[in-house]
Amino acid sequence: MAYIISKLCRDCLDISCTQVCPVDCIYQYKGDDPTIPNNQLLIDPDECINCNACVPECPWEAIYEEDLLPEVFTEDLEINARIVGKPRIVPKRPDDQKLPSQEEVQSNKEKWGYKDF
Numbered sequence: 440m441a442y443i444i445s446k447l448c449r450d451c452l453d454i455s456c457t458q459v460c461p462v463d464c465i466y467q468y469k470g471d472d473p474t475i476p477n478n479q480l481l482i483d484p485d486e487c488i489n490c491n492a493c494v495p496e497c498p499w500e501a502i503y504e505e506d507l508l509p510e511v512f513t514e515d516l517e518i519n520a521r522i523v524g525k526p527r528i529v530p531k532r533p534d535d536q537k538l539p540s541q542e543e544v545q546s547n548k549e550k551w552g553y554k555d556f
């Protein structure tokens with residue numbers, strides 16, 4: 440079992456999560472395979488130690504423990520696993536990165552068909 444970054448991360452790339460992961464297992468894909476998204480981060484399931492540190496850190500509420508992954512994001516489990524052994528980096532958070540508002544977070548969830556409110 441590992442933690443999973445859902446599509447709620449797509450195009451957000453806040454990158455707070457990489458700052459707290461104790462094993463640096465949250466990556467941005469740097470290859471040219473179009474089936475692996477590079478506009479979101481992905482967790483390597485073989486390296487994740489299930490510590491939960493990244494979950495409260497993500498301002499877009501995009502990260503889930505596998506057992507708690509909403510059904511609408513089921514395919515993200517397999518998409519995260521595609522990062523194993525691929526060209527990748529651990530990105531750093533830019534100092535001037537702005538945090539999203541609560542309205543932006545909710546509207547992003549609606550965009551991906553997820554309602555938790």
Ligand code: SF4
Nearest residue numbers: 448453454455456497
């Ligand atoms: S903090 Fe959340 S939105 Fe930002 S890169 Fe990490 S998972 Fe994606």
Ligand code: SF4
Nearest residue numbers: 460487488490491493
């Ligand atoms: S659960 Fe822990 S080890 Fe896994 S990605 Fe999040 S911070 Fe890293």
